[in-house]
Amino acid sequence: MPSPAGPLRKAYRRAVSMAAVVLFAATACTAPPLPGPDASASATTPPAETTFNFGTGxxxxxxxxxxxxxxxxxxxxxxxxxxxxxxxxxxxxxxxxxxxxxxxxxxxxxxxxxxxxxxxxxxxxxxxxxxxxxxxxxxxxxxxxxxxxxxxxxxxxxxxxxxxxxxxxxxxxxxxxxxxxxxxxxxxxxxxxxxxxxxxxxxxxxxxxxxxxxxxxLDKSFSANKVSSYALHPVGTGPFRFVSAAPGTVTMAANKDYWGEKSQITTLKFTTFEQPETRFAALDDGTLDGFDPVTPSNFDKLIKGGKQVLQRDPFSVMYLGINQKIPVMAELEVREAIAAAVNKTTLASNYFIAGTATTAQFIPPKLSGFNNSVEGIPYDPQKAKDLLAASKYNGEELKFYYPVNAARTYLPSPEKVYAQIATELTAIGLNIKPVPVPWNDGYLNAVTKDTDHALSLLGWNGSYADPDNFVGPIFGSPSAELGMNDPQLVSKITRARSLPNGPERVAAYESISKQLAATVPAVPIAFPISAVALSDKVLSYPLSPVLNEVFNHVKLTPAPPTG
Incomplete structure (x- = not known):
């Protein structure tokens, strides 16, 4: 039985290949060649002082x-x-x-x-x-x-x-x-x-x-989050030293004594642009040298404008959370009705980058534990209405939390995704109350702590090639986000993560995938494709499916001669 890292190795190769293809398509014949993983930084000689401005959502x-x-x-x-x-x-x-x-x-x-x-x-x-x-x-x-x-x-x-x-x-x-x-x-x-x-x-x-x-x-605050003084100025060994942070911007400087590959970038700035249009405009006018994430609304404009667009191989899951601490949400028929009401195909086609696949599971198909026999609950509005009619639901108001002024790699257009799902849930007879929460005003705390949310939008970006990295964080312990306490499921996840790679471990995670599909603690929607946009200042970028993108590996084009 191959190690679960094997499929992700293919994912990395696909990501590198896709990056090269999209880069060529975006920049036609004028783009410099994209170097391979072993390309030498000596091919370029950027200015002694180089500031790199990168936009985030x-x-x-x-x-x-x-x-x-x-x-x-x-x-x-x-x-x-x-x-x-x-x-x-x-x-x-x-x-x-x-x-x-x-x-x-x-x-x-x-x-x-x-x-x-x-x-x-x-x-x-x-x-x-x-x-x-x-x-x-x-x-x-x-x-x-x-x-x-x-x-x-x-x-x-x-x-x-x-x-x-x-x-x-x-x-x-x-x-x-x-x-x-x-x-x-x-x-x-x-x-x-x-x-x-x-x-x-x-x-x-x-x-x-x-x-x-x-x-x-934790006697300080940042982005509506309680933090320590250390969390406002971390100190590590990495290629960049932390300089400062304020709402909307973070500044770092190259670590001249770094033990590894030295950066061509001397000053690195991350700046928040909450709206896709402002990120695009800032890249277009040269304010930014790149940004993440690209949204479907500006993907074509970037390509037509000759910008580089690099697509990551999908390694995240976006889902609709259901809080079972809200009494009506604890009823299986209600959760099944919600799942049957959601048209995942429409969501993936309209609000994610082309090629995004819908899913009935939380473990991506490239990892062991993805269960080919699990189809989930198909889109069927009439069945959803029938399930709701047979349940104890009696028109109770259901608060649906969703983030605004935000774009995540797994959720590039949250307001539009919310609107589509809310319309579908209302159509089957649910009384949905919208609760928009700005991401920077504590959305994550609002849906992961013990609050009154019945429904929420969230996602998980995989960090390493193991099925436990997907089901463990979401379902491996009781959480206020989903309001569930299932000791049997936790026990199954704990056992599976300890098993050696092989048929028994694969079967254990396949069983977990089957149980999650049957009990519907949340509704998996899609495995989103995410993308980064870059200016022609960038020769190559360390694209990573797991977002391990460290900027000392960014290679820059030579500066034009002066004088």
């Missing part, structure tokens, strides 16, 4: 990667902080970063890592084994005052619990074996453990900066 929620889970926060922290492992840009497999080598011990219950020497944090302190253990022990010991229920923290999604519930945590400890050697211990085998360590949430911060920034005291 929403603001980040903070910059302490242990306490955020949104793609815009991670877009920043990937530049500033690094983990033990990163992702190979060609194969998608775990690759060396701050760890140069590793080995599995005790049948998968511990892992030994040899660390990279001569690396310093941006504050000048040494990166070493003690720093690694300081970070892991901090994550394990996060209190409820800092982490809340922890449902959005990647530590909980991987290790299940924290130090205040040690009997249910899979984390055993971190041991310093030498100045540049550590061993991480587990209480249960985790097949995707090395892949999980590539997550930006497990990036290593300077222990000195964590202490000075009182990282566990």
């Amino acid at each position: 929403t603001d980040p929620l903070g910059f302490d990667p242990a306490l955020v889970a949104d793609t815009e926060s991670y877009r920043v922290t990937r530049q500033v902080l690094e983990g033990l492992l990163t992702i190979d840009p060609v194969t998608g497999a775990p690759a060396p970063s701050l760890a140069t080598s590793w080995k599995q011990l005790d049948g998968g219950l511990s892992y030994n890592f040899k660390l990279r020497g001569g690396v310093k944090f941006h504050d000048g302190t040494d990166f070493d084994a003690a720093a690694v253990c300081t970070n892991f022990e901090r994550w394990y010991a996060l209190t409820s005052d800092t982490r809340a229920d922890g449902s959005s923290a990647m530590f909980k999604q991987v290790f299940r619990e924290f130090s205040d519930n040690p009997q249910n945590s899979l984390y055993k400890g971190c041991t310093v074996d030498g100045p540049l050697e550590v061993t991480l211990g587990l209480k249960m085998r985790l097949t995707g453990f090395l892949d999980a360590l590539t997550l930006p949430a497990f990036a290593i911060s300077s222990p000195t900066a964590l202490k000075l920034g009182t990282a566990n005291v």
Whole structure:
């Protein structure tokens, strides 16, 4: 049985191929050739001082990667902080970063890592084994005052619990074996453990900066999110140093002492443009050098305008969340009626980039665990009406939360998607009350905390090639987002993630996919294709299905001669 990383390796190759094809189509014969993964940066000589302006659809929620889970926060922290492992840009497999080598011990219950020497944090302190253990022990010991229920923290999604519930945590400890050697211990085998360590949430911060920034005291705010002083100025070992952040903009500077590939970009700025039209206009007039995400409404305009449009291979799922803490939502017939009322084909065709596939499952077809026999509940408005009529629903108002002034890689046009789904649900007899919430005013908190939402729009962008990375974060523990508490499902997911790659593990995830389709805790809509737009200033861009796009790998065209 092939490793689940195998299909993603093909995904990476497809992404590189698609990027080259779309780039050629967008820029015709005038574009410089797109270099391959091994192309040398010496082919160009940009100015000594180069500012790169990149547009995003929403603001980040903070910059302490242990306490955020949104793609815009991670877009920043990937530049500033690094983990033990990163992702190979060609194969998608775990690759060396701050760890140069590793080995599995005790049948998968511990892992030994040899660390990279001569690396310093941006504050000048040494990166070493003690720093690694300081970070892991901090994550394990996060209190409820800092982490809340922890449902959005990647530590909980991987290790299940924290130090205040040690009997249910899979984390055993971190041991310093030498100045540049550590061993991480587990209480249960985790097949995707090395892949999980590539997550930006497990990036290593300077222990000195964590202490000075009182990282566990959330007495500041950013984007309507409680954060610490450290989360307003993170310190890592990455190719860029954090300079400043304010609503709408983040500024970083190249780390001149970086141990790896030096950046051609000296100043990197991420600027928020909430509306697709303003992102397009800013790229068109030269204010921006690139932006993400491209929406269907500006895709054709970008191509016609000669801009580069690079499409990622789909590796995310967009879904309609159903909160079972709202009494009527706990009834299966009502959830089935909702699923039958949604025309996924219309949504995918009208509000996502062409080629986006609809889905009845949360695990993408390129990963083991996708169940070919699961068809889900087909679009059938009459069946939806019949199911609703047979239920106990009696016209109760259902609050439908959806984000506004936002564009996500998995949800480029949220207002339009909401309008389509709300119209369809109203047509079968549901009393829908719209609750628009600006993303930057706390949308994520509003739908992942214990609120009165009955329905919500959200998605998940995969970070590594394992089915647990899709079903684990959404369904692997009780959450306020979906208001469900299904110990049997949690137990099945916990068991599946511990099984070695092979037929038994595949069957376990296929069974989970079947159960999710039958119980409808949420309605999966599509596996969206996302895309990045770039100016002709960019020679190549490190496109990644899992969004591991670090800008020291951006290659720029030569500057025109002056004088």
